[in-house]
Amino acid sequence: MADSTILSNTANLEKYLKLPQNGKVIAEYVWIDGSNGVRSKCKTMNKKPEKVSDLAEWNFDGSSTGQAPGHDSDVYLRPVAFYPDPFRLGDNVLVMCETYSSDGKPNKYNYRHDAAIVLEKHAEHEFWFGLEQEYTLLDAQGWPYGWPKNGFPAPQGPYYCGVGTGKVFCRDIVEAHYKACMYAGINISGTNAEVMPAQWEYQVGPCAGISMGDELWMSRFLLHRVAEEFGAKVTFAPKPIPGDWNGAGLHTNVSTKETRAEGGMKAIEAAMEKLAGRQKEHMAVYGEDNQLRMTGAHETSSYDKFSWGVANRGSSVRIPRSVAAEGKGYFEDRRPASNGDPYQITGIMCETMYGKVEG
Numbered sequence: 525m526a527d528s529t530i531l532s533n534t535a536n537l538e539k540y541l542k543l544p545q546n547g548k549v550i551a552e553y554v555w556i557d558g559s560n561g562v563r564s565k566c567k568t569m570n571k572k573p574e575k576v577s578d579l580a581e582w583n584f585d586g587s588s589t590g591q592a593p594g595h596d597s598d599v600y601l602r603p604v605a606f607y608p609d610p611f612r613l614g615d616n617v618l619v620m621c622e623t624y625s626s627d628g629k630p631n632k633y634n635y636r637h638d639a640a641i642v643l644e645k646h647a648e649h650e651f652w653f654g655l656e657q658e659y660t661l662l663d664a665q666g667w668p669y670g671w672p673k674n675g676f677p678a679p680q681g682p683y684y685c686g687v688g689t690g691k692v693f694c695r696d697i698v699e700a701h702y703k704a705c706m707y708a709g710i711n712i713s714g715t716n717a718e719v720m721p722a723q724w725e726y727q728v729g730p731c732a733g734i735s736m737g738d739e740l741w742m743s744r745f746l747l748h749r750v751a752e753e754f755g756a757k758v759t760f761a762p763k764p765i766p767g768d769w770n771g772a773g774l775h776t777n778v779s780t781k782e783t784r785a786e787g788g789m790k791a792i793e794a795a796m797e798k799l800a801g802r803q804k805e806h807m808a809v810y811g812e813d814n815q816l817r818m819t820g821a822h823e824t825s826s827y828d829k830f831s832w833g834v835a836n837r838g839s840s841v842r843i844p845r846s847v848a849a850e851g852k853g854y855f856e857d858r859r860p861a862s863n864g865d866p867y868q869i870t871g872i873m874c875e876t877m878y879g880k881v882e883g
């Protein structure tokens with residue numbers, strides 16, 4: 525893919541990337557900002573970290589990211605997980621962080637804090653999650669990559685899992701991202717081209733408890749970072765193009781020790797009852813602009829009313845046919861939007877099924 529807006533010269537960069545680091549290690553600290561995006565900055569360490577506690581707390585200027593006021597701008601970064609760095613290789617690492625304000629409380633946009641508490645409280649249920657992350661690649665002008673400059677491609681049909689020129693766009697980015705995730709140890713479980721051209725999906729999971737959010741956020745960072753090298757923009761908007769074009773979701777697959785055990789359908793049905801009573805609460809944290817996507821058309825359900833069914837892609841929750849046949853396994857919550865926060869989604873799922881943590 526050639527794009528005149530790419531300003532970096534990767535061939536030149538290559539020789540510097542190979543230079544030895546004199547025993548030092550680079551740690552790229554990654555965090556979630558005030559607009560559902562990711563930011564990062566890096567620091568030099570004297571040796572390779574072996575555990576999270578080897579990574580020091582750090583800080584940044586929160587007034588520049590919408591996370592703190594100018595007169596009290598320090599926001600603290602607390603490492604929670606780290607991964608091998610697929611860009612710098614060697615002992616270098618990517619570090620996922622939580623954000624804390626100067627009063628010691630979790631930053632307003634730190635949704636991991638509460639999710640970790642509720643998932644820890646109910647750890648005996650051994651939650652596993654699998655997320656299907658849909659997204660759309662845009663050109664530098666913000667129009668879907670490969671679409672005619674002032675128009676639209678032919679209607680949907682040939683693009684989903686498509687192969688061939690004119691049917692898929694930016695497979696190079698998708699492939700690079702897949703490998704980057706694998707190298708980093710992200711539990712990426714697959715990828716496919718989606719119904720709208722220039723829209724793609726990848727799955728991460730199953731992941732246990734809070735690690736689901738950590739791995740998905742790091743996979744989003746990797747996607748932005750890879751696409752940057754190819755001169756494309758990534759959007760997680762749930763309805764990037766209005767009209768007869770599919771939206772983008774974050775289907776959330778859920779299981780517990782009980783749903784996976786013999787006769788687990790009973791536990792799944794109990795979960796459905798709980799979910800039915802908290803439609804509003806879930807929709808409130810299932811992503812911004814989700815009502816634009818959840819029209820009831822394009823394989824979506826009603827925004828206001830909860831429903832569930834076996835193999836039904838028009839219901840809020842789908843029980844895969846194989847799960848119903850085996851009588852145990854997992855269910856798929858199809859409501860979350862592509863821009864939903866995985867910490868909020870996994871947290872509220874646990875809370876709805878097993879109760880809030882007081883205090």
Ligand code: ADP
Nearest residue numbers: 652653654655656727728729730777778779854
């Ligand atoms: P779909 O049929 O909806 O397209 P995908 O194959 O894209 O589903 O994704 C299914 C997801 O379900 C994967 O991310 C996988 O990791 C996850 N998954 C599989 N088994 C379980 C389980 N027992 N608990 C939670 N998630 C699971």
Ligand code: MN
Nearest residue numbers: 656725727775
């Ligand atoms: Mn899928």
Ligand code: MN
Nearest residue numbers: 656775856858
């Ligand atoms: Mn799905």
